[in-house]
Amino acid sequence: MIGLLLLYGMYWAWSGASFWGPRYLLFAAIPAAFALAVRCYQSDASALSDLVTVVVLGLSIWVGLNGAVFGDVDVPKVCWPDGAGHYEAPICFYTPEFSALWYPFVAGIKLLTVGQWIYLGYGLAVGAYLMAGPLLRIAGHLHTWAIPAAARVRAFHW
Structure with a gap:
């Protein structure tokens, strides 16, 4: 990817006007999808890496659905x-x-057409399924952090 960025960085049609965008990097979606699949189902991930995964996946879903x-x-x-x-x-x-x-x-x-509503619902369902693992792990991290914090608050004497 770095080589392609260096090679095509000064190309006159890099923007692709209002249609294609940087189409020369499109094939990078395949390894990115594999990396995302690994990240979504990696059980020993930290809370920060899960948060980054959820943000990146959410932005990707928005771009695709939009x-x-x-x-x-x-x-x-x-x-x-x-x-x-x-x-x-x-x-x-x-x-x-x-x-x-x-x-x-x-x-x-x-107003959206019926087909657009169907596609939107399908995309949101797939996105929710992919985000379920990282979101549940983030909730687990918050739970393990919140219990000791709540105990410290209860132990504090006003």
């Missing part, structure tokens, strides 16, 4: 208002409000 459910249908209307290819590159490429990840919140979430 792309499939909301897409970027409205973003080109803002970036290419005249349809002639003229666009505001700094606004479209460097402003978070026009990112496909945030634009549904800026423009307002529209």
Whole structure:
């Protein structure tokens, strides 16, 4: 991955405009999925590593669901208002409000179709299943930390 970043870092079409993004790194999803599977079911993980796993997995689920459910249908209307290819590159490429990840919140979430609701439900169910292991381990870590803390609070004399 570092080699690809060094090789393609200065490539003129790195951004992929509003569609592809850094497509040259797409194949890295396969080893990342294997690493995530190992992390989700590693029983001796620390609370911090489980927390990082939950955050990364949550962001990954959001990216996948957002792309499939909301897409970027409205973003080109803002970036290419005249349809002639003229666009505001700094606004479209460097402003978070026009990112496909945030634009549904800026423009307002529209009514979803039945297919979008089904996909959203399926994605959330799979995400909950994958997050169950790390979240239960985090709850166990909090439980083992909370009992001695509660005992110290009860032992404290006001």
